[in-house]
Amino acid sequence: MRYVSTRGEAPTLPFDEVLLTGLARDGGLYVPETFPRFAKAELEGLKGLPYADLAVRVMAPFLGDALAKADLASLVHEAYAGFDDPDVAPLRQMGPDAWLLELFHGPTLAFKDYALQVVGRLFDHVLTARKSRITVIGATSGDTGSAAIEACRDRDAIDIFILHPKGRVSEVQRRQMTTVTASNVHNLAIEGTFDDCQDLVKGMFNDAAYRDALKLSSVNSINWARILVQTVYYFHAVLALGAPEKGITFAVPTGNFGNVYAGYVAKQMGLPISRLIIGTNRNDILYRFFTTGEMTLRAVEPSLSPAMDIQISSNFERYLFDLYGRDGARLAKAMANFRRDGHLEVEKPLLEQALETFLPHRLDDEATLQTIAAVYRENGFLVDPHTAVALAAARHAEADGPVVTLASAHPAKFPDAVEKATGVRPSLPAHLADLFEREERMTTLPNDLAAVEAHIQARANPGGAP
Numbered sequence: 001m002r003y004v005s006t007r008g009e010a011p012t013l014p015f016d017e018v019l020l021t022g023l024a025r026d027g028g029l030y031v032p033e034t035f036p037r038f039a040k041a042e043l044e045g046l047k048g049l050p051y052a053d054l055a056v057r058v059m060a061p062f063l064g065d066a067l068a069k070a071d072l073a074s075l076v077h078e079a080y081a082g083f084d085d086p087d088v089a090p091l092r093q094m095g096p097d098a099w100l101l102e103l104f105h106g107p108t109l110a111f112k113d114y115a116l117q118v119v120g121r122l123f124d125h126v127l128t129a130r131k132s133r134i135t136v137i138g139a140t141s142g143d144t145g146s147a148a149i150e151a152c153r154d155r156d157a158i159d160i161f162i163l164h165p166k167g168r169v170s171e172v173q174r175r176q177m178t179t180v181t182a183s184n185v186h187n188l189a190i191e192g193t194f195d196d197c198q199d200l201v202k203g204m205f206n207d208a209a210y211r212d213a214l215k216l217s218s219v220n221s222i223n224w225a226r227i228l229v230q231t232v233y234y235f236h237a238v239l240a241l242g243a244p245e246k247g248i249t250f251a252v253p254t255g256n257f258g259n260v261y262a263g264y265v266a267k268q269m270g271l272p273i274s275r276l277i278i279g280t281n282r283n284d285i286l287y288r289f290f291t292t293g294e295m296t297l298r299a300v301e302p303s304l305s306p307a308m309d310i311q312i313s314s315n316f317e318r319y320l321f322d323l324y325g326r327d328g329a330r331l332a333k334a335m336a337n338f339r340r341d342g343h344l345e346v347e348k349p350l351l352e353q354a355l356e357t358f359l360p361h362r363l364d365d366e367a368t369l370q371t372i373a374a375v376y377r378e379n380g381f382l383v384d385p386h387t388a389v390a391l392a393a394a395r396h397a398e399a400d401g402p403v404v405t406l407a408s409a410h411p412a413k414f415p416d417a418v419e420k421a422t423g424v425r426p427s428l429p430a431h432l433a434d435l436f437e438r439e440e441r442m443t444t445l446p447n448d449l450a451a452v453e454a455h456i457q458a459r460a461n462p463g464g465a466p
């Protein structure tokens with residue numbers, strides 16, 4: 001299995017190179033040359049497998065010789081062993097044909113754990129084999145930082161530095177990062193905004209000498225391996241609901257388009273998925289694209305579902321590549337125009353083709369609170385605001401057959417919104433119950449590239465042995 005760049009100019013690479021590279025050298029994203037397909041009989045054979053065994057079977061065709069099957073199996077089993085539900089991604093029935101797929105049973109209570117717990121171990125495995133170490137840096141406004149820290153803690157081949165805007169992430173989110181005491185984990189509270197943090201990270205990547213000296217790497221959502229690992233829970237849900245006979249619809253709370261794109265990949269692999277419903281908040285660039293064929297950039301506005309407060313959905317490029325018939329040159333031109341004037345438009349037939357798979361819906365904060373309240377009233381449990389956006393989208397769509405909504409975070413991660421909607425403050429699960437008593441460790445730094453670079457350089461160990 002080789003991987004090609006969506007912009008057609010970068011060399012094709014095997015899985016382990018794609019894992020470590022992130023962005024392609026031509027600015028594009030890596031995708032598999034072809035999607036391996038599972039025939040109906042093969043899907044039948046996957047029914048009833050424990051989650052980790054299923055993950056190995058689904059991922060194996062994408063890995064080529066990058067990893068021995070036995071190594072993949074032990075790494076995946078270890079990744080999911082700590083999840084707090086034996087089913088890993090349990091389905092909860094909400095109505096005759098309505099299901100919730102709970103993706104918050106990992107260490108940091110958001111779906112990002114499902115991919116990152118595996119990807120952190122893949123990094124470590126590949127680097128150890130190469131006798132090499134890296135420095136992972138990243139900026140976070142909340143969920144990604146803690147999931148990345150949990151994935152990289154105690155890994156011999158990795159030092160991780162996460163920048164967050166001081167005083168601007170929720171206390172639960174900050175404590176999930178700063179109470180991790182592993183010696184390879186470094187939290188930097190930056191005196192600035194999230195955008196400042198992102199600019200600092202970009203600044204370090206653009207400083208070629210610094211980048212090479214520290215062997216900088218990132219585990220952000222454009223990493224192909226994250227997408228691949230996320231396809232597994234689509235398989236898990238579809239097989240549990242009796243497919244391959246039935247087509248299943250999914251509703252996905254969407255920001256960077258990584259999660260819903262994983263559903264698209266699963267569909268290309270032969271999984272009977274009929275539609276993918278995209279739930280967005282008031283940052284509705286995807287909604288506008290799928291209703292008009294035009295993508296136009298606007299300013300990001302804060303909402304009750306902050307992980308979806310995004311205007312440029314980086315993984316959308318992967319889908320556009322397929323929509324453009326895998327014409328990398330054409331996509332490169334469209335993306336350059338989009339970067340220049342914030343506008344991209346596809347012809348009517350392409351929009352119609354896209355709407356055979358995707359169905360968009362948009363929800364404002366008021367309707368999000370109403371949905372959380374309605375679920376509590378009708379079903380008797382709490383959902384987080386991101387999940388609520390997708391649930392409302394699922395109800396709006398009135399699809400035929402089973403509809404599975406992805407619950408992307410635990411309600412206790414966003415207690416203020418949940419309490420506002422229901423009057424009930426959700427409590428943290430047992431493994432985090434003492435989060436507010438744990439000791440915190442972080443360093444406050446000014447919003448200054450030279451200061452941040454010096455701090456990291458003094459603590460990273462890119463030349464050491466794993």
Ligand SMILES: *Cc1c(COP(=O)(O)O)cnc(C)c1O
Binds near residue numbers: 111258307
């Ligand atoms: C990251 C995140 C999302 C958005 O997922 P994408 O893959 O970026 O579309 C939705 N909900 C929660 C809770 C998240 O953390």
